[in-house]
Amino acid sequence: MDVGSALYGTPLFAQSHRVDLTVSTCVIWGLWLIVGFAGLFPGIVAYMVWLERKVAARFQDRIGPNRVGPFGLLQSVADGLKLLVKENIVPRSADQVVHLLAPVLVLVSAFLTLAVVPFAVGLVPIDPPSGLVYLIAVSSISPLGIFLAGWSSHNKYSLLGAMRAVAQLVSYEIPQVLSTIPVVLWAGSLSLVSIFDHQVAYGWNALNPPGFLAFLTFLIASVAEVNRTPFDLPEAESEIVAGYHTEYSGMRFGLFFLAEYLGVFSVSCVATVLFLGGGTPLPFSAFPVNLLDGSVGSYLLVDGILLAVFSLKVLLFVFAMFWVRATLPRMRIDRLMNFAWKYLVPLCILNIVFAAIWYEVVVRPGALTARNWAWGMIAAGLPVVLGVQLVFRANRKLAAARAVDADWPTVGTIAEASR
Amino acid sequence: MVAYNYVFVGLLLLTAIGFALAPLALVALIAPRKRSLAKGDTYECGVKTHGETWVRFRIQYYIYAIMFVVFDVETVFLYPWAVAYGGLGTFALVEMVVFLALLSAGLAYAWAKGVLRWV
Numbered sequence: 216m217d218v219g220s221a222l223y224g225t226p227l228f229a230q231s232h233r234v235d236l237t238v239s240t241c242v243i244w245g246l247w248l249i250v251g252f253a254g255l256f257p258g259i260v261a262y263m264v265w266l267e268r269k270v271a272a273r274f275q276d277r278i279g280p281n282r283v284g285p286f287g288l289l290q291s292v293a294d295g296l297k298l299l300v301k302e303n304i305v306p307r308s309a310d311q312v313v314h315l316l317a318p319v320l321v322l323v324s325a326f327l328t329l330a331v332v333p334f335a336v337g338l339v340p341i342d343p344p345s346g347l348v349y350l351i352a353v354s355s356i357s358p359l360g361i362f363l364a365g366w367s368s369h370n371k372y373s374l375l376g377a378m379r380a381v382a383q384l385v386s387y388e389i390p391q392v393l394s395t396i397p398v399v400l401w402a403g404s405l406s407l408v409s410i411f412d413h414q415v416a417y418g419w420n421a422l423n424p425p426g427f428l429a430f431l432t433f434l435i436a437s438v439a440e441v442n443r444t445p446f447d448l449p450e451a452e453s454e455i456v457a458g459y460h461t462e463y464s465g466m467r468f469g470l471f472f473l474a475e476y477l478g479v480f481s482v483s484c485v486a487t488v489l490f491l492g493g494g495t496p497l498p499f500s501a502f503p504v505n506l507l508d509g510s511v512g513s514y515l516l517v518d519g520i521l522l523a524v525f526s527l528k529v530l531l532f533v534f535a536m537f538w539v540r541a542t543l544p545r546m547r548i549d550r551l552m553n554f555a556w557k558y559l560v561p562l563c564i565l566n567i568v569f570a571a572i573w574y575e576v577v578v579r580p581g582a583l584t585a586r587n588w589a590w591g592m593i594a595a596g597l598p599v600v601l602g603v604q605l606v607f608r609a610n611r612k613l614a615a616a617r618a619v620d621a622d623w624p625t626v627g628t629i630a631e632a633s634r
Numbered sequence: 635m636v637a638y639n640y641v642f643v644g645l646l647l648l649t650a651i652g653f654a655l656a657p658l659a660l661v662a663l664i665a666p667r668k669r670s671l672a673k674g675d676t677y678e679c680g681v682k683t684h685g686e687t688w689v690r691f692r693i694q695y696y697i698y699a700i701m702f703v704v705f706d707v708e709t710v711f712l713y714p715w716a717v718a719y720g721g722l723g724t725f726a727l728v729e730m731v732v733f734l735a736l737l738s739a740g741l742a743y744a745w746a747k748g749v750l751r752w753v
């Protein structure tokens with residue numbers, strides 16, 4: 216019996232675990248594997264690296280790579296070739312097998328997360344009913360790979376970096392996962408395609424108070440999950456050389472590098488799908504999905520628009536991450552852990568309740584009307600603002616009472632010392 | 635023929651492993667290989683490595699791991715609730731608030747016990 220339709224009238228499991236393995240499915244899967252995963256996504260990564268170097272250079276009043284090809288466009292290709300002819304140095308005392316396995320695991324994890332991202336209508340490799348759980352499951356393989364890398368290197372800096380990395384990744388995974396629950400609740404499904412469909416009908420998820428809070432926590436936790444500044448403590452070069460990949464050189468280091476940028480790309484894609492309505496250009500309109508009339512021409516047009524807007528949004532996230540990297544210094548480890556457990560987790564737990572209230576007021580009555588919207592803003596928006604205030608203020612008070620930073624020069628102590 | 639979605643995941647896994655191993659194999663073929671005693675040493679800023687490396691680590695990390703497991707299992711309970719919420723009515727919200735309150739009490743207890751303090 217279909218439990219979903221008995222309960223709701225609408226089928227709960229709109230997607231299927233199974234697909235018909237016809238010739239066209241095989242061809243599409245083959246194309247995804249060869250063009251997408253072995254060609255397009257690594258290419259995107261190569262140009263993200265180029266973009267980051269250009270953008271970072273502009274932030275620092277430099278020019279950036281401009282020697283290899285026009286505007287330095289072939290710089291990434293040259294770097295890749297250089298990595299290929301570099302000697303692969305593995306320390307004598309390292310665990311040879313695990314040392315090889317670790318970067319492969321991290322890269323595999325980054326690749327697997329992209330399998331459920333709907334880039335446009337019909338343009339999704341697979342759409343399992345439990346897509347989001349799959350996504351979280353495969354993305355938590357990478358801490359394992361990182362830890363194996365640090366442990367197998369037989370190097371104290373590597374081990375320290377790996378320990379830090381695991382503690383950080385594990386801590387920030389909680390707010391990352393908890394912040395996706397409002398989205399699941401509103402869409403009533405774990406499938407990323409259903410979540411996209413819900414946003415076509417009800418507007419982008421980031422554009423209501425609980426959604427916006429979830430969006431922000433998801434972004435912060437994601438930046439921590441991919442080890443980027445200001446959360447790049449696992450590879451803090453001023454303290455622990457290069458963290459878990461201190462003993463990695465040549466192509467094995469290249470794999471870690473590729474995995475990091477692939478991770479940045481995939482969390483940007485996931486954030487776009489979950490909170491910014493995928494490829495839809497307008498927040499409260501079904502355009503261009505309503506142009507679909509079954510003909511191939513309309514399909515191509517709609518997917519063209521969706522893909523273009525999707526890429527723009529992803530680029531925006533990627534640029535934001537570069538921007539943050541160019542602006543903020545690295546965090547201190549105790550503050551990093553505090554921030555995850557004492558700010559983000561309580562906020563996310565509160566936010567789940569706010570999301571349910573929003574569902575009751577705006578989504579459950581059926582159609583999205585201005586009246587529902589206004590009531591929702593009052594019923595869920597005010598508690599969100601109060602909740603954020605409450606959590607941050609309580610923590611500030613606790614921190615002041617504990618004086619955790621007494622031995623550390625803060626802005627206040629510097630002023631006192633100079634007096 | 636009907637196949638599970640996860641057949642694609644299996645194929646993707648193989649592709650990804652192949653994608654990772656291919657350049658490594660190429661490196662093994664074309665890159666120079668010259669071993670030396672100094673090159674194979676552990677790199678710890680040029681200082682000779684001192685003492686044991688694979689030591690037992692501080693308990694703090696283990697406690698964070700336990701906290702992680704607790705909250706990860708919590709999300710396993712939260713996902714089905716969130717998916718089915720539309721069909722359950724307002725009472726589901728009350729139930730989940732109770733569940734979340736219990737968990738928050740656990741977090742507050744850990745916090746008060748100083749588990750969350752990085753030393």
